Amino acid sequence: MGHRKYSAPRRGSMAFYPRVRARSLESRIRTWSDPKLEKSSLLGFAGYKVTNLNVLSVDDREKTPNYGKNLMNSSTLIATPPLKIIGIRAYAETAYGKNAILDAFAKDNDKFLSKKASFKYKEGKLDEINAHIDKIKHVVAIVSSYPATASLSQKKPFVWEIPIGGKDTKTKIDYVVSNFGKQVNIKDVFETGQFIDISAITRGKGIEGPITRFGVKRKQHKSRKSVRALGTLGPISPAVVTYTVPRQGQRGFHQRTEYNKRILIISNSEKDNDFKINPDGGFEHFGMIKNDYIIVKGSVPGVPKRLVKMRFPIRTVGKKILEPKVVEVLVK
Numbered sequence: 011m012g013h014r015k016y017s018a019p020r021r022g023s024m025a026f027y028p029r030v031r032a033r034s035l036e037s038r039i040r041t042w043s044d045p046k047l048e049k050s051s052l053l054g055f056a057g058y059k060v061t062n063l064n065v066l067s068v069d070d071r072e073k074t075p076n077y078g079k080n081l082m083n084s085s086t087l088i089a090t091p092p093l094k095i096i097g098i099r100a101y102a103e104t105a106y107g108k109n110a111i112l113d114a115f116a117k118d119n120d121k122f123l124s125k126k127a128s129f130k131y132k133e134g135k136l137d138e139i140n141a142h143i144d145k146i147k148h149v150v151a152i153v154s155s156y157p158a159t160a161s162l163s164q165k166k167p168f169v170w171e172i173p174i175g176g177k178d179t180k181t182k183i184d185y186v187v188s189n190f191g192k193q194v195n196i197k198d199v200f201e202t203g204q205f206i207d208i209s210a211i212t213r214g215k216g217i218e219g220p221i222t223r224f225g226v227k228r229k230q231h232k233s234r235k236s237v238r239a240l241g242t243l244g245p246i247s248p249a250v251v252t253y254t255v256p257r258q259g260q261r262g263f264h265q266r267t268e269y270n271k272r273i274l275i276i277s278n279s280e281k282d283n284d285f286k287i288n289p290d291g292g293f294e295h296f297g298m299i300k301n302d303y304i305i306v307k308g309s310v311p312g313v314p315k316r317l318v319k320m321r322f323p324i325r326t327v328g329k330k331i332l333e334p335k336v337v338e339v340l341v342k
Contacts, residue, residue: 022224050176214263
C-alpha cells in the first residue's frame with residue numbers, strides 16, 4: 011500500500027460488471043412480475059422521458075413526521091403514447107426452458123413492419139394457437155411503440171414482447187386477439203398511486219479514468235509522477251492484472267432498473283383540466299406533449315427522448331393503492 015499504515019477497502023462496486031456500453035438504446039426486461047390480475051391486461055408499458063420537475067403533494071404515508079403536510083417531490087415526466095398490439099406469441103415449457111410454439115401477426119400492420127418477413131400476416135395462424143392451447147404455458151403480446159406519436163423525429167418503431175396477465179391461458183389469448191391491431195393506452199394498464207419498476211439506458215459519459223469511474227483515491231502529493239493513476243495493478247508474481255482492479259473505461263450508457271416508483275399523475279395533455287403541463291414553446295430537448303403522460307416520483311435513467319420501459323413491481327409493496335393528493339405541478 012505504499013505510504014498507507016493500514017489497509018483500505020476496495021474502491022468501486024462490483025455489482026454492475028461488466029461496465030460496458032449497452033448494445034441498444036432499448037433496454038431489455040428479462041423478468042416480469044405476475045400480480046395475478048382478475049382482468050387480463052398487459053404487464054408493462056413504455057414511454058419517452060421528457061424532463062424532471064417538482065410536484066407539490068400531500069404526504070399520505072401514515073406514521074411519518076410529515077403525514078398530512080405538503081411535500082415537494084422531485085419527479086420525472088414521461089410521455090406515454092399508446093402502444094399497438096401487432097401480434098401474439100405462445101410459449102411452451104420444456105426441459106431447457108421456454109420454447110416458442112408459434113406466433114401470429116395482425117393483418118393491418120404498417121409499412122415499417124410489413125417490410126420484415128418475420129412480422130408478416132399469415133392466414134390461419136390464430137386457429138393454430140387455439141389448437142395448441144393445452145401446450146401453451148406463457149402468452150405474450152408483440153407490441154410496437156412509435157416515437158413519431160410522441161413528437162419525436164424517429165420513424166422506425168420499437169418492437170418487443172410484453173407478457174399478458176390474467177386468470178388462465180384462454181382469457182390471455184382472448185385479450186390479445188380482441189385487441190389485434192388496436193392501440194392500448196397507459197390507463198388500461200396502470201393506475202394513479204400505483205408503484206412500478208422502470209428500466210432504461212442511462213446517460214452516456216464516454217471514457218473515464220479510475221478516479222471518476224470507481225472513486226479510487228488520488229495519490230499523495232509528490233508520491234509518483236502520476237496523481238490520478240493507480241498505485242499498483244497487482245502483485246509481481248503471478249504477473250496478472252485481474253478483472254477486479256479498477257481501470258479506465260466506459261462510464262454511463264448502461265442498462266439500469268429503478269424499483270418501486272410511484273405514479274403521481276396519469277393524464278392527457280389535450281384533456282388537462284387541473285394542470286397545464288406544456289410550457290410555452292414546449293420542453294427543452296423534447297418539445298410539446300400531444301397525448302397521454304405520467305409523472306412518477308423520483309428520478310428515471312436516461313436523457314430526454316430516451317425510451318423508458320415500465321412493468322408491475324417485482325419487489326413487494328403494499329397491496330393497497332392510494333391515489334396521491336397533488337396540489338401543484340411546478341413546470342420548469
